[in-house]
Amino acid sequence: MGIFSFFSKDKKETLDKGLSKTKESVFSKLTRAVAGKSKVDDDVLDNLEEVLITSDVGVDTTLKIISRIEKRVSKDKYVNTQELTSLLRDEIAGLLTENNSDDAEGFVLPDNVKPYVIMVVGVNGVGKTTTIGKLAYQFKKAGKSVYLGAADTFRAAAVEQLVIWGERVGVPVVKQKMGSDPASVAFDTLSSAKSNNADVVIIDTAGRLHNKVNLMNELTKIKNVMKKVVPDAPHEILLILDGSTGQNAFEQAKQFTAATEVNALAITKLDGTAKGGVVIGISDHFRIPVKYIGLGEGIEDLQLFNKKEFVDSLFSE
Numbered sequence: 001m002g003i004f005s006f007f008s009k010d011k012k013e014t015l016d017k018g019l020s021k022t023k024e025s026v027f028s029k030l031t032r033a034v035a036g037k038s039k040v041d042d043d044v045l046d047n048l049e050e051v052l053i054t055s056d057v058g059v060d061t062t063l064k065i066i067s068r069i070e071k072r073v074s075k076d077k078y079v080n081t082q083e084l085t086s087l088l089r090d091e092i093a094g095l096l097t098e099n100n101s102d103d104a105e106g107f108v109l110p111d112n113v114k115p116y117v118i119m120v121v122g123v124n125g126v127g128k129t130t131t132i133g134k135l136a137y138q139f140k141k142a143g144k145s146v147y148l149g150a151a152d153t154f155r156a157a158a159v160e161q162l163v164i165w166g167e168r169v170g171v172p173v174v175k176q177k178m179g180s181d182p183a184s185v186a187f188d189t190l191s192s193a194k195s196n197n198a199d200v201v202i203i204d205t206a207g208r209l210h211n212k213v214n215l216m217n218e219l220t221k222i223k224n225v226m227k228k229v230v231p232d233a234p235h236e237i238l239l240i241l242d243g244s245t246g247q248n249a250f251e252q253a254k255q256f257t258a259a260t261e262v263n264a265l266a267i268t269k270l271d272g273t274a275k276g277g278v279v280i281g282i283s284d285h286f287r288i289p290v291k292y293i294g295l296g297e298g299i300e301d302l303q304l305f306n307k308k309e310f311v312d313s314l315f316s317e
C-alpha cells in the first residue's frame with residue numbers, strides 16, 4: 001500500500017488536465033532538445049538545461065537536475081534519448097523527495113490542537129480567498145467543523161466573496177463591517193470557534209506586498225491578537241503564490257518568507273498556464289513545504305501537493 005491508494009482517478013484526472021499546458025510546452029521543447037540525437041550526449045544535456053530553465057524550473061534546481069542526469073549518463077554511456085523523459089521523471093522525483101519533508105496524505109489536522117488556526121497571506125489576487133473556500137470544503141468533507149474569518153476588511157467585496165464561499169461550503173463566516181480592524185475580526189473568529197468547539201479556523205487577509213511595512217506589521221498584530229484566544233495560534237501561516245506568474249511566484253516566495261513568518265505554501269492557477277515547472281523549483285528551494293496546489297476555480301480544484309504524483313503527471317506520456 002503506497003500513497004497511490006489515496007490517489008483517486010478523479011484526482012489524477014484533475015491533476016493531469018490542470019498540468020496539460022505545462023506538459024505540452026515541456027514535451028515540445030524536449031522533442032526539439034533531442035532532435036536528430038539518438039543518445040544523451042553533452043549537446044542534449046545543454047539543450048535540456050535550456051528546456052528546464054525556460055520551463056520556469058529555476059536555475060539552481062535545473063543545475064541540480066542536470067548534474068544528476070550527467071551522473072546517470074556517465075554510468076551508462078549509451079542512454080538513448082527515448083529514455084530521457086523517464087530519466088527526468090526519476091531524477092526530479094528523487095531530488096524533490098530526498099531532502100524534503102513528507103507530503104501530507106489527507107486533509108488531516110494534528111490530533112491535540114483545537115482549533116487548528118490557519119492564517120492565509122499573500123499579495124493581491126493570487127487566490128487567497130478562493131483557496132480558503134476550497135480548503136474549507138475539504139476539511140468539512142473530512143468531517144471537521146470549520147470557521148472562516150473575514151479579516152480582509154479592506155474592501156466590501158472581499159468580505160462578500162468569503163461569505164459566498166461560506167454559504168457554498170456550508171460553514172460559518174465571522175465578519176465585521178468594511179474598514180474594521182482585521183485583528184479584531186481574527187479575535188472574534190477565534191473566540192466563536194473556540195466556544196463552539198470548532199476543529200479548524202481559516203483567516204482570510206487582505207492582499208499585501210512584502211515591502212509595505214505597515215501592512216506587514218498588521219499581520220504581526222493579527223497574530224498577536226490571536227494568541228490571546230489560542231496561545232499557540234496561528235499554527236499554520238499559509239502563503240499563497242500564483243503559479244501562472246512563473247519566476248515571479250518564486251521571487252515572491254523569497255521576499256515574503258524573508259519579511260514574515262510562513263510555514264506552508266500553496267501554489268495556485270496551475271491550470272491554464274505553461275509555467276507549472278515553477279512548482280519544482282519552489283519545492284526544491286524552500287525548506288517550507290508546498291502543501292497545496294490550485295488547479296482551477298472550482299470547489300474541488302485544490303489538491304494536497306504530492307511531489308511524486310506531480311512529477312509523474314508532468315513527465316508521463
Ligand SMILES: Nc1nc2c(ncn2[C@@H]2O[C@H](COP(=O)(O)OP(=O)(O)OP(=O)(O)O)[C@@H](O)[C@H]2O)c(=O)[nH]1
Pocket residue numbers: 122123124125126127128129130131152158205206207208268269270271272293294295296297301
Ligand atoms: N484558474 C484558476 N483560477 C484561480 C485559482 N485560484 C484562484 N483563482 C482565481 O483567481 C482570482 C483571484 O482569486 P482570489 O481568491 O479572489 O484572490 P485573493 O488572493 O483573495 O485576492 P485579493 O483578496 O484581492 O488579494 C479569482 O478569479 C479566482 O477564481 C486556480 O487554482 N485556478
Ligand SMILES: [Mg+2]
Pocket residue numbers: 128129130152158204205207
Ligand atoms: Mg481575497
